[in-house]
Amino acid sequence: MSLPVDAASASDSQNEAVSPYALQPVLHEPSAGDQWWRRAVIYQIYPRSFKDSTGSGMGDLAGITAELPRIATLGVDAIWLSPFFPSPQKDAGYDVSDYRGVDPLFGTMDDAKTLISTAKSFGIRIIIDIVPNHCSNEHxxxxxxxxxxxxxxxxxxxxxxxxxxxxxxxxxxxxxxxxxxxxxxxxxxxxxxxxxxxxHLFDATQPDFNWRNPAVQEEFEKTLRFWLDAGAGGFRIDVAHAMFKKHGMPNWGGAPDGTPRPGFPFAEAPMFGQPELHQVFARWREICEEYPGEPVLCSEANVRPLTRLADWVAPGQMHQSFNFDYLRTLWDRDALAGVIGDSLEAFDTVDAPTTWVLSNHDVSRHATRFGLDGVALDLGDGIGPRDPQPDTTLGLARARAATVFMLGLPGGAYLYQGEELGLGDHTTLEDRYRQDPTFLRSNGERTGRDGCRVPIPWVHDAPAYGFSPTGDTWLPQPGNWAAFSRDLQDDDPASTLNLYRKALALRSELGLGLGSLAFFANPGLPEVLAIRNSDTIIVLNLSGAPVPLPAGDPLLFSDANGAKLAAMGMLGANAAAWLRATDG
CATH class of the missing domain: 3.90.400.10 (Oligo-1,6-glucosidase; Domain 2)
Structure with missing residues (x-):
């Protein structure tokens, strides 16, 4: 798509003398439906790193239940739980040995049912992480x-x-x-x-299922019904794009992960994106629709280009699919504008919402990524002690701004536990503590994902920062996380936690998740991305200096000097703002 932010013509020059912004035609109309999943904000919890109630050093389901009142203050619609099923834990629970149980590490089935019912009392759905591509070799x-x-x-x-x-x-x-x-x-x-x-597409302890076998399909239909009967609000489908392999499993000269190479485009990778997938998802959608509460299906489908990804959320398929193109985008105005426009155009063809996400358990946290200028990290890799270290101050400022901007976009949004505290990765984690099979199978050549999976801080002066009553943690925490602890941020109006709370509350109040989108043309401000969602203007300044704002009444600012600069009609460096359109 051509970038609408650069579309101003010479005829705009007179207007630009007054304002550097010119509103372009609406690219995305308001949502025709108002189902909860079209605008949902879903909070990912990685159970082993959220809250330990027993002192084992491993987070558990009871710990999550105890913290539901605090999660509810964020204003999220659902919680996506990474796997808590019985597992030998060779891949942090993504090697499942029983899809219809709870690993004793995390509690009991009664704990799971209590979590689901307690979350419902707060108006929060629990989304179960299903791993259908592979199981444990102990299954x-x-x-x-x-x-x-x-x-x-x-x-x-x-x-x-x-x-x-x-x-x-x-x-x-x-x-x-x-x-x-x-x-x-x-x-x-x-x-x-x-x-x-x-x-095995992953570790040798994770054999892939043969999805061309109807018996495999029947087995997973039973699993979906098991958790729906227990009150689950839907499913996140792990590695959904890999479930079927091409007939005959032919040799492949391209990259193992499907990364395009000359002569080997991603669309032809024989281990990904096979058309037979869609008949399975149609059946799963039918099963979900038999249950009350609109249970949702969201696929982790690493599919390119975006026009192909739209097939996954066509009528009768998944409700949502992760937008990995957005997650991969660097701190670059044109790249962001391009992926936003392309995403909305692609998903609008099938009347589906797009999703926006900046961090999860498989990728370096965005507070770390944005502190590494121009460095692109592969999904599944992080930063280690021998790598160039990020500028943490710059990374946090950009992360706050990126989140404020993302939450102003129409569609669904995913948050990863701890990002609301401004956490980055543990980038100096010693090799001896690493447990990710990516690190182990590559003999340390790939850093892996441990750095973004470290237990999160709750209390600044408690053992393990309040994660565990004994101070034990399955991965060690950085020594500088006291300042990021939730207790210190709760009552600080300038904290990242309260920035998230305010942005999420305003997003809901203004109906931005179901809203429209039009870009502003501002060629004189090449590092500024500005959009309008219904009557709200959202501006992201990706530069290192203040820039003028469009006309409007300020609603929210992500930088420390926001109010002072706003009074001057300016937006600070590496910051974002929401304004109420004065003609709205």
């Missing part, structure tokens, strides 16, 4: 497959295949694991000799 179905013969019904639940070459010593194809190394692991035959291989 009963995979154990049965290992014990069965080649060609059996048990092995047909997964991708088992004979090797090629002399003695079958070459894996069935050349696919790699996203965590590094081959995507195939060989198992012994019944007589102890080398036998078949099984495929």
């Amino acid at each position: 009963a179905l995979f154990k049965a497959a290992l014990a069965a013969e080649p060609g059996s019904a048990e092995r047909a639940m997964f991708h088992f295949a004979d090797g090629s070459g002399e003695g079958g010593n070459t894996p069935p194809n050349n696919w790699f694991s996203l965590f590094g190394g081959s995507g195939w692991t060989r198992v012994p035959a019944a007589d102890g000799t080398p036998g078949q291989y099984y495929f």
Whole structure:
């Protein structure tokens, strides 16, 4: 798409003498529907790092339930819980051994039901994280497959295949694991000799299901109903784009993660985005619609381009899909404008909301990323002690501004626990503490995701900053997190926590999630992105100096000098503002 922010013509020059901003035609009309999921703000909780109620050093479900009153003060609509199912924890719970239970690390099934019902009393839905692409090698179905013969019904639940070459010593194809190394692991035959291989897109302890098998589909339909019967408000679908593999699983000369390479576009990656996915999602949508409360389906679908991603949220498919293009975007005005415009145009073709997200458990937190000028981090990687360290002051200022701007966009929004405190990654975490299989399988060549998964701080002068009553933590916390603790931010009107509260309250009051969008042209301000959502003007200053604001009445400012500068009609460096349009 062409960037509307640069679309001012020479005929605007007279107006620009008065104001550098000229409103462009509406790109996105207000939402035709008012369903909760079209404008929802969903707060991700990574259970092991949220709140430990027992002193084990591991966060748990009871800890989340105890903190629901404080979560409710944010004004979110739902909580997405990362997996808490029984698991050997080789990949922090994304290696599931039982989809219909609770790992004792996190509590009991009664704890899960109490969390769901208590959250409902605060008007908050609980969204369960389902992991359908793969399970743990300790899952009963995979154990049965290992014990069965080649060609059996048990092995047909997964991708088992004979090797090629002399003695079958070459894996069935050349696919790699996203965590590094081959995507195939060989198992012994019944007589102890080398036998078949099984495929795993991730760790060797995470065998992929064969979704072309109706028995796999039936198994997961039972799982969805189990949690819907327990009161769940919907599901986040992990690695949704990888569930089906292309018939025959042919060799692939492109990148293991589908990153485009010459001659190998992402759209042709045989392990991603197969069309058969959509019949499964249509069935899941039908199941959700049998239950009250509009349970939601949101896919983690790393699909490009955005026009293809729209297929995932077409009528009868998922309600939402994560917008990874937005998450990947650097601190760059034109790139942000482009992805916003492209996202809205693509999703409007299927009458679906787009989602906006800046941080989650798989990517370096945006307070860290935005402190690294011009550095693009791959999803799944972070910053380690041997890497250039971010400018934390700059990163936090930009993170606050980016969030204020994002919350002014129409559609849904996702927040990651701790970002409301202004947390960045633990960028100096020592190697000896790291647990991410990305780090382990790459022999430390890839830093992995541990830095963004560290337990969050609650009380500035308590053991483990109030995360755990004993001071134990499954990953160590940075030594400078006292200032970010929730207790110090609660009553500080300038804190990041209260900035989030105010922005979320105004977003709801103004109906911005269901609103419209038009860009402002402002070619004389090349590092300023300005939009109008209904009667609210949202401005993001990506430069290092103050800039003039459009005409309007100030509502919210993200920088410390906001009020003083606003009185002068200015917006500070690396800051964002909302204004009430004076003609609205």
